[in-house]
Structures are given as structure tokens and as C-alpha cells.
Amino acid sequence: MTKFIFITGGVLSALGKGIAASSIGRLMESHGYKITLQKYDPYLNVDPGTMNPFQHGEVYVTDDGAETDLDLGHYERFTSTKTSQSHNWTAGKIYESIIKKERQGEFLGKTVQVIPHVTDEIKKAFSTVAEENDIVIAEIGGTVGDIEGQPFLESIRQMRLELGKENTLFIHLTLVPFIKTSGELKTKPTQHSVRELRAIGIQPDIILCRTERPLNQDIKAKISLFTNVPLEAVITAQDVKNIYEIPLLYAREELDTIILKYLNLDKKKRKLSSWKDLITRMNNPEDEVEISLVGKYAGLQDSYISLKEALIHGGIKHRLKVNISWIEAEDLEKGKLEDILGQHDGILVPGGFGVRGIEGKIKAVTYAREKKIPYFGICLGMQCATIEFARKIANLSRANSTEFDPKTPHKLFFKWRELKGIDKMGGTMRLGSYSCRLQKNSFAYKSYRKEAISERHRHRYEFNPEYEKTLTQAGLCFSGKNPDYDLVEIIEIKNHPWFLGCQFHPEFKSKPLEPHPLFKSFIGASYAYRLKRNKNKP
Ligand code: GLN
Numbered sequence: 001m002t003k004f005i006f007i008t009g010g011v012l013s014a015l016g017k018g019i020a021a022s023s024i025g026r027l028m029e030s031h032g033y034k035i036t037l038q039k040y041d042p043y044l045n046v047d048p049g050t051m052n053p054f055q056h057g058e059v060y061v062t063d064d065g066a067e068t069d070l071d072l073g074h075y076e077r078f079t080s081t082k083t084s085q086s087h088n089w090t091a092g093k094i095y096e097s098i099i100k101k102e103r104q105g106e107f108l109g110k111t112v113q114v115i116p117h118v119t120d121e122i123k124k125a126f127s128t129v130a131e132e133n134d135i136v137i138a139e140i141g142g143t144v145g146d147i148e149g150q151p152f153l154e155s156i157r158q159m160r161l162e163l164g165k166e167n168t169l170f171i172h173l174t175l176v177p178f179i180k181t182s183g184e185l186k187t188k189p190t191q192h193s194v195r196e197l198r199a200i201g202i203q204p205d206i207i208l209c210r211t212e213r214p215l216n217q218d219i220k221a222k223i224s225l226f227t228n229v230p231l232e233a234v235i236t237a238q239d240v241k242n243i244y245e246i247p248l249l250y251a252r253e254e255l256d257t258i259i260l261k262y263l264n265l266d267k268k269k270r271k272l273s274s275w276k277d278l279i280t281r282m283n284n285p286e287d288e289v290e291i292s293l294v295g296k297y298a299g300l301q302d303s304y305i306s307l308k309e310a311l312i313h314g315g316i317k318h319r320l321k322v323n324i325s326w327i328e329a330e331d332l333e334k335g336k337l338e339d340i341l342g343q344h345d346g347i348l349v350p351g352g353f354g355v356r357g358i359e360g361k362i363k364a365v366t367y368a369r370e371k372k373i374p375y376f377g378i379c380l381g382m383q384c385a386t387i388e389f390a391r392k393i394a395n396l397s398r399a400n401s402t403e404f405d406p407k408t409p410h411k412l413f414f415k416w417r418e419l420k421g422i423d424k425m426g427g428t429m430r431l432g433s434y435s436c437r438l439q440k441n442s443f444a445y446k447s448y449r450k451e452a453i454s455e456r457h458r459h460r461y462e463f464n465p466e467y468e469k470t471l472t473q474a475g476l477c478f479s480g481k482n483p484d485y486d487l488v489e490i491i492e493i494k495n496h497p498w499f500l501g502c503q504f505h506p507e508f509k510s511k512p513l514e515p516h517p518l519f520k521s522f523i524g525a526s527y528a529y530r531l532k533r534n535k536n537k538p
Contacts, residue, residue: 061508135265209236288321292324292346
């Protein structure tokens with residue numbers, strides 16, 4: 001029978017529930033169990049696809065094209081799970097389905113209510129991924145005490161009643177702040193948040209205490225007494241510099257042993273050696289490399305979280321620490337490029353939407369192309385690179401995407417639905433995995449070392465095939481194409497140490513133990529550039 005671990009959060013948000021859940025997933029996998037993770041978000045948006053990145057951070061895209069919470073990225077990076085539409089549920093998505101059923105008369109005239117209809121729908125969502133897994137870890141977003149979180153908490157309470165103690169586990173993540181003036185760790189917020197949980201019928205089995213300093217036995221005993229959680233199950237979750245260390249930290253606290261005991265699962269020999277090697281490599285880099293990331297929300301690193309991680313993964317392979325400079329594209333429009341980009345070893349323009357900062361990004365491309373600095377353009381960054389090449393090398397000086405200039409005489413990128421005449425296919429974006437065939441003898445092929453690949457997309461605009469011939473003649477290489485629709489997926493410039501743009505988002509598939517081939521080779525090329533630059537320094 002599938003076991004369920006429910007993770008709730010108390011005191012305040014941003015305690016790292018997603019990473020805690022992922023780390024628990026990793027530990028369970030280390031004992032040989034097949035696991036998956038789900039995220040439940042209590043907000044009323046159906047998905048985060050249309051939410052402002054300032055509010056929500058990155059939209060993580062799954063193979064089947066779901067636009068999801070960024071925690072799903074952590075789930076895939078820490079564990080071997082593959083997420084999908086069934087791994088992220090919002091209150092909006094749950095209500096949408098109930099209201100649709102109500103309109104179709106499925107409730108046979110009954111009054112539709114939060115209990116049992118909404119809670120039943122939530123419980124059904126837990127079961128969508130249960131069959132093929134030994135353990136489902138469900139993270140409940142928000143903080144205990146929030147009004148909109150209540151139906152979710154009520155559902156997990158019912159799950160315990162229905163499935164019993166051996167098959168369900170409640171883990172509560174809280175904060176134990178250190179108060180500098182008195183030099184003490186304070187347990188009161190934890191006591192209050194557990195009291196809130198118990199008031200709605202949930203007694204946590206395990207408490208994970210986020211803290212700056214280790215909890216001594218006295219503090220643990222106090223938390224145990226006030227929260228009614230056994231002493232062994234009060235776990236120190238001390239802050240770490242490197243998030244990938246957290247599974248090891250939990251293992252040292254024997255969190256996995258306790259979880260397996262409470263769920264009555266066999267404790268096998270924990271296999272964490274490759275993860276331990278990873279941490280050793282990450283914490284002992286041999287050198288470093290400087291990458292500039294030219295974006296629109298450069299101040300908002302949460303909206304590029306997968307990208308940041310993928311760059312770090314690329315560095316692990318080469319034993320390099322990757323330092324990222326977050327550069328606001330608009331600053332490049334006025335500033336001197338040499339001053340802003342001159343000290344970096346590689347330039348990356350990531351995905352994005354809207355016209356603001358575009359000309360700054362295009363200037364960054366020119367700089368990278370002319371100075372022969374490794375360039376990696378992702379989605380919007382690929383579009384900028386193609387536009388730059390068309391303008392400067394192919395003499396199409398007003399070339400643009402219709403997203404930024406609807407009246408451009410050279411529509412280099414335009415809406416993909418217009419391209420195929422398939423306007424009524426639902427959403428307007430190309431979402432999820434599409435296959436791509438690589439041309440031999442390209443940077444892409446050298447990185448992937450195979451011809452057929454598949455990558456995830458999230459964009460509206462596509463390269464206009466009418467310009468392929470002109471740009472090829474001018475020297476642009478179309479090294480990757482989608483075979484089903486003949487869509488351009490990758491462009492490259494030869495005669496350059498490393499210059500590649502891809503229409504997809506490779507960062508979604510990079511993992512610390514399996515760094516993405518493109519990030520690996522981009523970092524490698526950037527480091528080679530750095531060594532050369534240092535050698536040539538006077
Ligand atoms: N705005 C561009 C498009 O919609 C690029 C999107 C992206 O970078 N994800 O095609």
C-alpha cells in the first residue's frame with residue numbers, strides 16, 4: 001500500500017519546505033523506495049502560468065506541458081521523480097474541476113460544499129500519483145493558519161483517519177529563531193504553530209526545526225513537551241550554505257530512520273555515496289568562472305532558479321565554482337558594455353517576455369559575438385541572438401520579433417499559431433517537451449553526443465522559416481530542428497569559441513548528478529576563455 005507523507009509549514013513562509021520535501025524524497029530513494037512528490041498551492045489561480053514573476057518566481061515546466069510551481073524543479077533535481085500535471089494542484093484547479101462538474105449536473109442536485117466535495121477532490125488528487133509509487137510526499141503550500149489552506153489541511157486529516165497511522169505521516173516545518181539580544185533560541189513560535197495544527201485535528205509526527213544554531217537536548221525536550229511530538233522526532237534543520245547538503249544533514253539527524261519506523265517500512269542500507277561525492281566536489285572547487293546573466297528581473301533571482309542551478313551543475317563537472325553576475329538588461333542600453341561585461345567569461349541571455357530591455361540584450365549579443373566570448377541564449381536569448389545576427393551580418397537592419405515590433409518589415413519571429421494556421425488549439429504557447437534533431441558537427445551535437453534529443457518549451461513566438469536561407473547564407477547555422485513541424489530549435493555561429501541559442505529551456509532538465517550537456521559545455525567554453533584571457537593579461 002502506498003504511504004503518504006504530508007509536509008506542512010508553520011510560523012512564516014520561505015522556510016524552504018520544497019527543499020525539505022525534496023531532501024526527504026532523496027533519503028527515501030536512498031533506501032530503495034520508489035517515491036514522488038506533489039505540491040498543493042492554496043491560492044485561487046488555476047496555475048502560476050499567468051502570475052507575475054515578482055509574486056511567484058519561476059514557472060517550472062514539466063514534460064507534459066504543465067506550468068507549475070518552482071518547487072517541482074527542486075523535486076526533479078533532488079530525486080529521480082518526473083513531474084507532470086498531476087504533481088501540482090492549486091485551489092483554483094480543484095475548484096475549477098468541481099464547478100465544471102456542478103454545471104454538468106454531476107452532483108445530482110446536492111448542495112456543493114467544502115466538506116465533503118472540495119476535500120474529496122483534493123484526496124482524489126493525492127491518489128493520482130499513488131499507484132506507481134511506494135511513497136507520495138505531498139507538500140502543502142502556505143503557512144498553517146492561513147484561511148485558504150484549511151481545505152487542504154482538512155483533507156490530510158481525513159487521509160489519516162481513512163488510511164491509518166502506519167500509512168500517513170505528518171511532518172511540520174517550523175522556525176526556531178535565535179534572538180541575538182538574549183542569546184537564546186526561542187520555541188514559542190513553534191508551540192503556537194503546532195497548537196494551530198492540533199486545533200484542526202492534526203498532531204504532527206515529526207517537527208523539522210529551521211534554525212541558525214543547533215538545538216541542544218534541552219530545547220528539543222521543551223519542543224517535544226509542548227508539541228506532543230516524541231523527542232527523537234524533533235529534528236534540527238540547521239541553515240546550510242549549499243542546499244544540496246540538506247539530505248545529508250537530515251541523515252545525520254536520523255530523520256530517515258524515524259520516518260521508516262513510523263511508516264513501518266523496512267530500513268535498508270542507506271545508499272548516499274554518490275550524493276556525498278557530489279557535495280565534496282561542490283564544496284571543493286578547483287577554480288572559478290564568471291558568468292553574466294543579462295535579464296529583466298535580474299534582481300529577482302527566484303524567477304531564474306532552475307537556470308541558476310543548471311549553471312552551478314555545469315560547474316560541478318569541471319570542478320568550478322560558477323559566479324553569476326545578475327545584470328539588468330536596461331542598464332546595457334545606456335552604459336558602457338566594456339565596463340559592465342568586460343570582466344566576465346561567458347554571457348547568458350535567459351528566457352523572458354515583453355519588449356523592456358530587449359535592445360540591451362541585443363547589445364550583449366553583439367558584444368559576445370564580436371569579442372568572441374562564449375554566448376548562451378535561452379528562448380528569448382536565442383531570439384535576441386538571431387535578431388542581432390540578421391541585423392548586423394545579414395543586413396536586415398530592422399529585423400525583429402513581432403512581439404517587440406509588430407510592424408517590423410522583417411518578421412524574424414512570429415506567433416507559432418499563425419505560422420501553422422492553428423489558432424484554435426487552446427493555449428497560445430508551445431508548452432512541454434518537443435523532440436529535436438541535431439546536425440552533426442555542431443556545438444549542440446558535441447555537447448549532447450547524440451542526434452535525437454527532447455527538451456521543454458514555454459514560448460509563443462517561433463523563427464520564421466522564410467528567413468532561413470538568407471541567414472544560412474550569411475553564416476548562421478540552424479543546428480537543431482523539430483522534425484514534426486520543421487521548427488527551428490537551435491542556432492549557432494561557427495567561427496566563434498561557443499555561440500549557441502536554443503528555443504527551449506534546457507535548465508528544466510539539469511540535475512546536480514546529471515548536469516545538462518549544454519550547460520556543461522557552455523561552462524567549459526567559458527572557463528577556456530577565462531584561461532586565455534588571463535594568459536593574455538599584461
Ligand atoms: N517572449 C518569447 C516568446 O514568447 C520568449 C519566451 C521565453 O523566453 N520563454 O516566444
